[in-house]
Amino acid sequence: MSRSCAPGRAATARREAFGETNSTSNEEIALTAHPTRFVIIGNGAAGTYAAEQLRKLDAAAEIVMIDDEPYTLYNRVSLPRYLRGVLLEQRVYVRDMEWHTKNRIDLRLETKVDQVNFDEKTVHMEPGGEISYDRLLIATGGRPNPLRAPGAEGAPYLFNFQYFDEAKGMVARIPESKVAVVLGGSFIGYELTEAFAHRGLETHWLMRGPWFLRRALDQEGGKVITLLAQDAGVHLHYDEAIDRLERSNGQLKVIGTKGFTATADMVGVGLGLTMNIDIFEGTGLETNVGVKTNEFLETNMPDVWSAGDVAEFYDVVSQRHHRMGTWDNSLNHGRHVAKNMLGAKEPYIEVPTYASGMFNSNISVMGVTTEEEPDAEAVVEVEYEPRNYKRLFFLGDKLVGAILVGKMKGRKKVLELISSRTPIEDRRKVFELLALPELPPKAPAATPE
Known part of the structure; x- marks a missing residue:
């Protein structure tokens, strides 16, 4: 029997079994004698930090993690710096096999899950056969969308930027390279572009839209990013895409849709992710772009939760379902969902945030933007010469999101206003509030002698 992913489900009692005592109930004795088996599909940040938290809270639990990559947890946020x-x-690795052994976490790498039976509560692996679970966490993440253009399939030196192996391939190729082409108008495209330019390559950045983050930034914000990219020596090509690739003497000739051509030593592609939910088709698990959950990260299937990039969860702050594809969210999801898998009933409450370098500046995206909520209304403050930009997003009298480029002053205030859902009558007054100096932390009260 399935259950709803709608918000507001009733609380249930938490059960924990940490060993038998004189007051141990029969149920606790049974749980201790037969430890709960937690199976986690995915050993990214959400999966690994969930396993870590499960072990902290339940010393007797049996924990199995399954992933098709050959590596223990590595920090995807560190890959741009590695590149x-x-x-x-x-320094990219976060956990090693010794850590898993010490914490009695059965990590099965290079193992693909090809079927889940929610009625029988089993997971089928290749290789490895079938394993049963008591409670299941889906933390499968996503895979990069490939470049679909003539000449792209099997092309050498054509890279996505999602996995460690791809980053290693680019690092090995860079010393032999002079020219790089990047396609993609989101953060992956930026990270590739910035890394290639930093390495001294002639770098061409192609975007299919009129500016970077075209669904979240307006034209003024796009201009600020353009200026920052040009300051870094990047060649920008807007409203342009790759029509086809041709192999030429160990290089790739890139032919664009609007007249761009270049012979490149490397081509990087950042065209978004497709969530890894194919194996759940026809199972009854509720999915959309990702796996649908309520605010407790529960799916519609009994004893099944989802976390990380793949979780399309109900956000009590924005009051809508959405995904948050950031490292911090995945880490926090993992730690939070572990408590709920052990019987707690705590909603995940967090304003979605993403912070990154932006060439020689910074960018921070908080809350909901027009990319997720097209009906949101925005007010803007921009300074081209110092390369500063602020865009605030409102639904009615509530601040629901913001994008800051350049100075990050006021970021904490933005997060407070979003999370508190404070009514705001004059939207432009928020800019004045953000310009106020941050209050210093209160000194601790003196302890009487």
Whole structure:
């Protein structure tokens, strides 16, 4: 029997079994004698931090993690710095096999899950056969969308930027390269562009839209990003895409849809992600772009939760379902969902945020923008010469999101206003509030002697 992913489900009692005592109930004795088996599909940030939290809260639990990559957890946020050449490979790893062994977490790498039976509560692996679960976490993440253009399939030196192996391939190729082409108008496209330019390559950045983050930034914001990119020596090509690739003496000739041509040593592609939910087709699991959950990260299937990039969860702050494809969200999801998998009933409450460098500046995206909520109305403040930009998004009298480029002053105030849902009559007054100095932390009260 399935259950609804709608918000507001009633609370249930939390059950924990940490060993038998004189007051241990029969149920606790049974749980201790037969430890709960938690199966986690995916060993990214959400899966690994969920496993870590489960072990902290339940010493007797049996924890199995399954992933098709050959690596233990590595920090995807660190891959751009690794690509830039400012971070050593070993610093990208977050956990090693010794950590998993010490914490009695059965990690099965290079293992693909090809079927889940929610009625029988089993997961089928290749290789490895079938394993049963008591409680299941789906943290499968997403895979990069490939470039679909003539000449792209099997082309050498054509890279996405989602996996460690892809980053390693680019790092190996950079010393032999002079020219790089990047396609993609989102953060993956930016990260590739910035890394190639930092490495001294002649870098061409192609975007299919009229400016960077075209669904969230307006023309003024797009101009600020253009100026920052040009300051870094990047060649920008808007309203342009790759029509086809041709192999030429160990290089790739890139032919654009609007007249762009270049012979490149490397081509990077950032065209978004497709969530890994194919194996759940026809199972009754509720999916949309990702796996639908309520605010407790529960799916519509009994004893099944979802977390991380793939979780399309009900957000009690924005009062809508959405995904948050950031490292911090995945980490926090993992720690939070573990408590609920052990019987807690706590809603996940967090304003979605993403912060990144932007060439020699910074960008921060908070809450909901017009990309997720087209009906949101925006007010803007821009300074081209210092390259500063603020765009605030409102639904009615509530601030629901913001984008800051350049100075990050006021970021904490923005998050407070979004999370508190404070009514705002004069929208432009928020800019004045953000310009006020941050209050210093209160000094601790003196302890009487």
